[in-house]
Amino acid sequence: MSLLRAVLGSRNLTIGLVVLLLAAGMAVVSEFWTPWPPYAMRIRDKLQGPSLAHWFGTDNFGRDIFSMIMAGARNSLEVALTAVAVGMGLGVPLGALAAARGGWIDGFVMRLSDLAFAFPALLTAVIVTAIFGPSATNAMIAIGIFNIPVFARVTRGAAMGLWKRDYVLAARCAGLGDAAITWRHILPNINHVLIVQATIQFALAVVAEAGLSYVGLGAQPPQASWGKMLSDSQTYIYGAPHLAIFPGLAITITVLGLNLLGDGLRDLLDPRVRRRR
């Protein structure tokens, strides 16, 4: 109950959580129901403005934009979730290993992540999709690869300080090895840092997915994607601005919500920045 009170007490957290639940809800519901079939073209109804029948209007093929946004939410969240999972799944163990072993292993892992960081995120993604071909799956992998060094660094940084704690020495006196100490003592004490970072990376991944789809390297037609919708709307931006406005708003609100969620979680979980408001 105190957790619920803490969540409701933080405006950031509340707004962020509502936005995330809304986006996730749309994504899930789109699997079973959308107001109109998102991929059915009805040329007769093309480029209509918002109305009671088509809440967000229709696009140049007469597809219902609200339905496409719902289907696009699924695409965005799926890509972002997978990308963060890839980044955490590889980055956290690498960072934990670097912190536990130190020495040349630490140097090797960190130089490797410097190397990955040296390329701009989008460029990394473009390279991967250029090599393996454009698709939503490859976009997930590409964004995921960029997330690996981020999580490796955050994990290492947070873990390094803990390795000097006396309870780690006590665990060594109990005969525990590096892996057991990492699992029992290090990760549980840094999970708040990782959760916050995951939220931030999730927001970045939504933007990255939209960017890749915009330049045609992400989701392929007819699959609905917010970034794809934006690029398709370019030709009609003066005649039918709602084509660009609604997917743009979807991206903006989702990313803003995730950032607020990240800030709120950091305030809630990280005792160093916890403050009274």
Added chain:
Amino acid sequence: MRTAAPLLEVRDLVREYPLPRPSLFAPRPVLRAVRGVSLTLAAGSSLGIVGESGCGKSTLARCVMGLERPQGGQVLIDGEDIYALSRAGLRRARVKFQAVFQDPYGSLDPRHDVRRILLEPLASLQPETGRAEHASRIAEALEAVGLPAEAAGRYPHEFSGGQRQRIAMARALITRPALIVADEPVSALDVSIQAQVLNLMMDLQERLGLSYLFISHDLGVVRAITDRVAVMQAGKIVEEGPTGEVFAHPRHAYTRRLIESAPKPFSGRRRRARAAQEAPA
């Protein structure tokens, strides 16, 4: 015959730390934290290591705890060189020696409850103990340090500094070791609590036949708890002998300086002032 060997013997221990190179081609300078220390500790007795901060006494303690491999020399526990053992051998040997650390706030994982804290060395070092024995051993360890059995379900932040140090003692005792290496175990505590924890340690020594390697910069504390004392300066032991003897007739100049510079709590004017204060009005 094992019984002939002292419980702990340290022979010519050397522990050095490489420092960063001052320039690209210069040789790596070395910090020699412990430079050739030898000492012995008989079963059932306690040995104090005193010296100012930075003299290498904590490094020595970590080497004896089996946490830092020395560059030279040996640490023999029950006649066994712990750094010559295999990884599995060292694990088995750890049952015999456990440690208590200085900071009772840093030595207990805030995410683990007391049961889990106490179980860690027991389950790891004596895996043959079953679930039923775990419960009884935890209760036994808590009782030994004067904490109620209900403490097992609580978390470190629910305890005071002195109580936390009792939990740390219980963790050290749970494998029924012969030797406890205590690195400044009461330095972080209030003076009144220090006395309680020291009394507990002495009481446990008597009841369980423990030996202590007791590291401290506080001469009063060392005097209270140890049979013998070794004075360390710049990585070397400059004087060693029975505690009373060393304090009464220090032979080395450094020992004399150390004793003179220690604050004497109830002497001279302050003792008279205290007596006057306590006298009935």
